[in-house]
Amino acid sequence: xxxxxxxxxxxxAVEGWAARDVGADAGVLVDEHVxxxxxxxxxxxxxxEPLDPSVAKxxxxxxxxxxxxxxxxxxxxxxxxxxxxxxxxxxPLSIIDAEGVVFHHxxxxxxxxxxxxxxxxxxxxxxxxxxxxxxxFLLDFYVEELLTPALRVYRFGSSSGEQELRSQFPTLSxxxxxxxxxxxxxxxxxxxxxxxxxxxxxxxxxxxxVLFQLDKQIRSSGYLSGTSPGYIDVTFYAPIYTFLYHxxxxxxxxxxxxxxxxxxxxxxxxxxxxxxxxxxxxxxSDPLLKILNIIKLDCSSIVPALLNAYKQxxxxxxxxxxxxxAYIGMCTGVCMQQKMTRVVSVDFLWHMERITSQLAPLEGxxxxxxxxxxxxxxxxxxxxQVQLFQDRKLIFRDGHVYLESQPSNQY
Numbered sequence: 418x419x420x421x422x423x424x425x426x427x428x429x430a431v432e433g434w435a436a437r438d439v440g441a442d443a444g445v446l447v448d449e450h451v452x453x454x455x456x457x458x459x460x461x462x463x464x465x466e467p468l469d470p471s472v473a474k475x476x477x478x479x480x481x482x483x484x485x486x487x488x489x490x491x492x493x494x495x496x497x498x499x500x501x502x503x504x505x506x507x508x509p510l511s512i513i514d515a516e517g518v519v520f521h522h523x524x525x526x527x528x529x530x531x532x533x534x535x536x537x538x539x540x541x542x543x544x545x546x547x548x549x550x551x552x553x554f555l556l557d558f559y560v561e562e563l564l565t566p567a568l569r570v571y572r573f574g575s576s577s578g579e580q581e582l583r584s585q586f587p588t589l590s591x592x593x594x595x596x597x598x599x600x601x602x603x604x605x606x607x608x609x610x611x612x613x614x615x616x617x618x619x620x621x622x623x624x625x626x627v628l629f630q631l632d633k634q635i636r637s638s639g640y641l642s643g644t645s646p647g648y649i650d651v652t653f654y655a656p657i658y659t660f661l662y663h664x665x666x667x668x669x670x671x672x673x674x675x676x677x678x679x680x681x682x683x684x685x686x687x688x689x690x691x692x693x694x695x696x697x698x699x700x701x702s703d704p705l706l707k708i709l710n711i712i713k714l715d716c717s718s719i720v721p722a723l724l725n726a727y728k729q730x731x732x733x734x735x736x737x738x739x740x741x742x743a744y745i746g747m748c749t750g751v752c753m754q755q756k757m758t759r760v761v762s763v764d765f766l767w768h769m770e771r772i773t774s775q776l777a778p779l780e781g782x783x784x785x786x787x788x789x790x791x792x793x794x795x796x797x798x799x800x801x802q803v804q805l806f807q808d809r810k811l812i813f814r815d816g817h818v819y820l821e822s823q824p825s826n827q828y
Contacts, residue, residue: 635677
């Protein structure tokens with residue numbers, strides 16, 4: 418399986434891809450070879466329509482990792498109700514998720530919030546107790562899996578509809594916290610791509626496609642920030658091009674291959690805007706602020722509220738995918754099956770590692786309490802999945818156990 422993915426990615430690296438909108442009325446996006454072989458451009462035809470967030474996220478993650486699919490390995494769109502893999506085309510319905518710029522909470526969000534200047538006045542008496550450990554664990558899931566799919570349509574463009582939607586989300590009040598979120602997101606994104614000083618990441622197939630699209634976008638329209646239909650999300654890929662830009666070896670190659678992109682980056686650098694996020698790109702959603710207010714009033718009340726929210730959410734997913742294990746399989750990015758094709762999403766492997774690392778401190782007497790709470794709310798399957806991940810096993814919707822998954826830091 419892994420060899421197949423690598424081969425497909427290598428083929429994509431040689432040929433390259435260019436995304437274009439071939440009909441706004443029809444709502445169809447088609448990827449076309451850079452060399453113009455339109456007759457071979459049928460592999461990624463998708464319908465740009467609202468989809469279940471888990472399907473959109475899965476498809477987005479697969480494309481983000483540079484995975485390529487031939488005609489016999491593509492998703493079963495009839496079974497899934499359509500697959501949105503238009504991450505390179507900037508579909509307004511597809512981008513915002515946990516590693517987007519809406520909000521990055523990190524694995525120890527409560528500890529950071531308690532110690533930050535931003536929220537010190539909001540929750541000054543918050544104790545470091547077993548309840549807080551439970552709360553941190555639950556809140557992490559809430560932000561990761563419940564809030565962010567609901568915010569997937571949150572965009573950064575200038576249309577009246579986008580401005581109206583944006584106005585519903587208050588911006589963070591602390592520039593320090595904004596920068597903290599921004600830097601954490603950059604580190605996370607770079608880790609997913611394996612982009613380190615010792616790795617010539619500029620040769621990565623997907624990075625090449627992203628840079629090509631960015632350069633093309635800037636050359637054609639001068640579109641410098643945000644997104645619009647048919648354009649790549651500039652801010653979403655900021656960690657990639659800022660990392661490369663700051664490496665002298667990569668910078669020369671960028672200047673040669675992507676002059677428009679480099680010119681834009683130089684303008685940002687000269688304006689002092691290359692190192693931090695535009696303030697309007699980082700926001701806390703209203704539900705999350707409400708959670709923090711609940712913490713302020715009564716820490717214990719958040720636990721049953723979150724458990725109830727998870728239970729409702731999982732019930733919806735179970736109805737959507739006919740069985741909860743089927744949804745878990747979809748959410749892990751493990752299996753979209755047509756002829757039992759299986760693809761492992763690096764993003765969810767990272768996510769499960771983070772869950773596992775969060776459970777580790779609970780071994781000192783808190784784990785049983787958390788597990789009892791989750792099981793009482795019908796979430797016992799969560800612990801089963803974590804255990805399977807710890808054993809490097811992931812279960813597919815057909816009952817197959819995949820034994821070859823690896824930690825994300827090995828990708």
